Amino acid sequence: MTIINFTPVSAFIGGLVIGIAVMLFFAFNGRLVGISGIARNFLNSNDKRFDNFLFLIGLILGPIIYQLFSKEAVTINITNSTYLLGIAGLLVGLGTSIGNGCTSGHGICGISRFSLRSIIATITFMIFGILTVFVTNLI
Amino acid sequence: MSKLTSLIAGIIFGIGLTISEMINPEKVLGFLNLFGGWDPSLAFVMVGALVVTTPFIFIYKKQKPLFAESFSLSQKKDLDNKLIIGAVLFGAGWGLAGLCPGPAISSLAIMNISSVIFVVAMFLGFYLSKFINVQSS
Numbered sequence: 444m445t446i447i448n449f450t451p452v453s454a455f456i457g458g459l460v461i462g463i464a465v466m467l468f469f470a471f472n473g474r475l476v477g478i479s480g481i482a483r484n485f486l487n488s489n490d491k492r493f494d495n496f497l498f499l500i501g502l503i504l505g506p507i508i509y510q511l512f513s514k515e516a517v518t519i520n521i522t523n524s525t526y527l528l529g530i531a532g533l534l535v536g537l538g539t540s541i542g543n544g545c546t547s548g549h550g551i552c553g554i555s556r557f558s559l560r561s562i563i564a565t566i567t568f569m570i571f572g573i574l575t576v577f578v579t580n581l582i
Numbered sequence: 583m584s585k586l587t588s589l590i591a592g593i594i595f596g597i598g599l600t601i602s603e604m605i606n607p608e609k610v611l612g613f614l615n616l617f618g619g620w621d622p623s624l625a626f627v628m629v630g631a632l633v634v635t636t637p638f639i640f641i642y643k644k645q646k647p648l649f650a651e652s653f654s655l656s657q658k659k660d661l662d663n664k665l666i667i668g669a670v671l672f673g674a675g676w677g678l679a680g681l682c683p684g685p686a687i688s689s690l691a692i693m694n695i696s697s698v699i700f701v702v703a704m705f706l707g708f709y710l711s712k713f714i715n716v717q718s719s
Contacts, residue, residue, distance in 0.1 A: 449622055454603070461595055461631045470648060471591070472584050473647030474647075479683040494584055500592065501588070501589045501592020503690050504593050506605060508597065521608075521700075532675070532699065533703045534707070535672055537671055540707065541668030541714065542664060542672055543658070546683075555639050560656075564669040573617075575674050576611060
């Protein structure tokens, strides 16, 4: 194992900011931020649809506002294979629906509450993420 | 008011994803590349978030939310098949493109066609999940 591109300071600060967002949503709206749940309920349920919609709009505005103030371009390097993106998106949509959570809902909020379900889910999706990267690197 | 606070929480979350660079799939794939050139940054993002959320939720859950009747918290306790199968599928998709739901939606900000394709496929997955019935045990 070699460590590369490690940015601990910006990662930690970004994490604190994410934590503040979770904290506000909990204190004001009484809900924990689970982005897969927010996005799925926006699509599938009438309950709090507009709240969910506005949260998703906020997610998109976040990087735009950051860029406005920092004057730094946001770098995003992403595969351009339509096939790969389609399969990956479908798996993420199905998996987070069936397992009831993603990196935010299980990985941050669930672990904050010491939920055994979320700890197990987080370990599982991390192991399978690591295995997937390992296998794709071989191909 | 809950509408405004939803928007604000979303914006702050999106800024956090941008500062931590988790919006960039390359960083996420670097974290998942444990057996290659490993980038441990994502672990620091989680620690940063947990440092804030763990004590706050613990203390505040005894209060009442400002713009809701009560807290909505999952009461599920059982480790069922759905949890594991879902996490396996999600992990596989996450490892393929380096995108999970939050960063995927935030990355729409740069109007990149790849993000759009991923998000459309993800929403298709949310929709199709209504027709898939995984037995709990």
